[in-house]
Amino acid sequence: MGEFTMPSLGADMDEGVLLEWLAGPGELVHKGDPVAVVETAKSTIEVECFETGTMTEVLVEPGTTVPVGTPLALIEPPAEKPREPEKPRTAKERRPAPHAKKKGKPPEHKPPSSPPEPAPVPVPAIPVAVPSAAQQRGHIEAGPLARHLAEQSGVDLATLHGSGPGGRVTRTDVEEAAAAQATPPPRVRATPLARRLAAELGVDLTTVTGTGKESAVRAADVRRAAPGPAAPAPPAHVGVAPERSARPSEARTAAMRQAIAALMTRANRDIPHYYLSTTVDMFPAMDWLHDHNRRSTVGERLLPAALLLKAAARAAREVPELNGFWTDDHFTAGEGVHLGVAVSLRGGGLVAPALRHADTLALPELMTALTELVTRARTGRLRGSEVSDATITVTNLGDQGVETVFGVIYPPQVALVGFGRVVDRACAVDGLLGVRPVVTATLSADHRATDGAVGARYLTAVARLLQNPEQL
Incomplete structure (x- = not known):
């Protein structure tokens, strides 16, 4: 079992704030995939996974400040497939060929006789629908209800094969054609947290521009697209840090200046x-x-x-x-x-x-x-x-x-x-x-x-x- 720990994102970093999980328990993550968002004194950074495996447990909730090296989650490496045992060879397979022991002219090989031609396979008769006389004349046999339903659902009656008597198009034929041509709503690429937040905040994911990997929608994208005033911070189990993640710009700038000052002081003191x-x-x-x-x-x-x-x-x-x-x-x-x-x-x-x-x-x-x-x-x-x-x-x-x-x-x-x-x-x-x-x-x-x-x-x-x- 491997551990995903708080990384050191610079010589001046001793601790970081876990803001958001981009993956959850049960998800397969690959080495190099961003799995968490961490806030340092200088910036907000997406942290990549160190190994490939399945995330089994989250050890730190969003909003927690932890030192560098603290385990954040457990990752189980993929199981290796057991090697199939080698099938033992039979005595006949281990026996050398007859001409291998004898020296001299190898035995002559006769050309194989041509195999007998296979017997013809009977082809089953395929029933062919014969259009009715009305269909051959270009007229579609359909009742008023079927025509009305086809007009409402945008179904072309000329493309249907009626299942009624004499090839007549029925209401069932129109409804099945309408269901078949209906296109499902597009599947938006989004993190599980983003989907939960979208449901809570009433945000349509199809209207959100994703900033994650392969344009996936992240929780931060959903919050920016949320209507009205900023919603209250969700509970910790949702997977996002509480309100302290949105520091005022003055406080964040002051923290950054303090981090830069500490690092440059150390550099001037220790480096000749x-x-x-x-x-x-x-x-x-x-x-x-x-x-x-x-x-x-x-x-x-x-x-x-x-x-x-x-x-x-x-x-x-x-x-x-x-x-x-x-x-x-x-x-x-x-x-x-x-x-x-x-x-x-x-x-x-x-x-x-x-x-x-x-x-x-x-x-x-x-x-x-x-x-x-x-x-x-x-x-x-x-x-x-x-x-x-x-x-x-x-x-x-x-x-x-x-x-x-x-x-x-x-x-x-x-x-x-x-x-x-x-x-x-x-x-x-x-x-x-x-x-x-x-x-x-x-x-x-x-x-x-x-x-x-x-x-x-x-x-x-x-x-x-x-x-x-x-x-x-």
């Missing part, structure tokens, strides 16, 4: 930072970007941020000493480059969800993934794996007008990359003075894991990649 910066010539990158966007549709166009993020991810692959974690007094390299992207939230504060395997994504794919990640971060629909898997973080404040940013490392990571605004600067290129677009790239790194030489190698790789954008 060193800082490096370089100015990157962006003329090749911007020239390539303008040419790409001119030849692309609106949906395929890129922003400079896509090039910066891809260069940061590729450089992390080339310099793996900066891509990983400092835990238990030693460095552990990350399994893949999962690029954390600092996202400012509309209500204040920030989160840094991860673009998984960002170094392997093509630029259009990375641009799409970035857009979706920012949207989910600002609407509270992040997944647990997206907020806990980042191996190196990038903060890009260029859209805010900042030219240089030195960030604080997000523990247990060992590096943070900063990009400012792309600006035109006078500079000398090949002995000639001109105006070129440039960007300032910075690195904040953990001196316990690396030193300045490694950091300089990383920033050099970023500059080289941005000056050769066709390699990204």
